[in-house]
Amino acid sequence: MQRSRVPSAPLGSWLLGSTDESPRRRRIRVQALLTAPLLVTNLIGAVLAIVLIGFVVPGPEIIHPEFAWINFIAVPVFIGCVFLIGLLWGTKRLMRDLRWATEDHPPTEQNQRAALRGPWRLTxxxxxxxxxxxxxxxxxxxxxxxxxxxxVLFTVAFSGITTCAFCYLLSEFALRPIAARALESGAPRKAAVLGLTGRTILVWLLGSGVPVTGLMLVAVFSFIRPASWQALATAILVIGGITLCVG
Structure with a gap:
């Protein structure tokens, strides 16, 4: 008789560990999985905004001496502060609310809701x-x-929407062990959880909605402020490449 094989990744990925690991190990794992992706996605979003605004989107030249104090002082300081605030305000507060899971206490209904709403809170x-x-x-x-x-309005909004969508998907992945632990006692009566339709829309937004809207806005801007064909070709190639990679 063939024995059933136990899956090596019960939570869907070896990165998430197992359901029976120690509370301390679970806390370290979830903290690392939340911190690293948030840093990486925000860094990518910031670099994307800088590249788009400086070299891709047609319009006034931003790399110019009159913008030097913004480009080389205000932007780096603001990005550094945002990273610090995002980590302290987001992950630290969330991990404090999820202490019951990392200390292996049974969850209350309020704990369950906090665990399932965690990705939305970070987003x-x-x-x-x-x-x-x-x-x-x-x-x-x-x-x-x-x-x-x-x-500037277009590029920062484009990068921000992409970063927030990635933040939700990655944080939901990172909090899967906590969500599994919360649901062991049954589902709470009210919980803001994104269903299959919501996830599908979010993935469509990342892979198609935002990039295609970006291309359309570039075309609209070119009617308002005519740009050279080289500038338009560069914008189409870069945003199209982003669409392929993200999709």
């Missing part, structure tokens, strides 16, 4: 920070040259 933190970046940088560049407002 809201990122959305607040990127909205602050949108307002701050659009205002700064607009004070120096009002013609840069559409370009």
């Amino acid at each position: 809201r933190v990122q959305a607040v920070l990127w909205t602050a970046a949108l307002i701050t940088f659009t205002t700064m560049y607009g004070i120096v040259d009002p013609d840069t407002i559409p370009k």
Whole structure:
């Protein structure tokens, strides 16, 4: 008689460990899986915004001496502060609310809701920070040259939406052990959990919605402020390449 084989990754990935690992090991694993992807996705989002605004999207030249104080002082300082605030405000607070799981206590209904809403909470933190970046940088560049407002607004919004979508998907993956632990006692009556349709829409947003909207906006900007064919070709190639990679 053939014996059934126990899956080596009961939570879907070896990165997530097993359901019977020690609370201390679970805490370290979840903390690492939350911190590293958040840092990487925000760094990629910041680099994407810099590349798009500086070299891809048609419009006024940003790499110019009159913008030097923004490019080389305001932007690095703001990005550093955002990374620090995001980690302290987001992951530290969430891990404090999930202490019951890392200390191996049975969850209450409130604990269950906090665990299942964790990805949304982290995503809201990122959305607040990127909205602050949108307002701050659009205002700064607009004070120096009002013609840069559409370009800055588009690039920061494009990068922020992409980063927030990735943040949700990666944090939901990282918190899967905690969610499994929370659901051992049954599902809570009210929990903001993104279902299959919501995940499908989110993945579509990343792979198609945002990039295609970006290409359409570049075309609209070219009607308002005519750009050279080289600039348009560069924008299409870069945003198209991003679409292929993300998709």
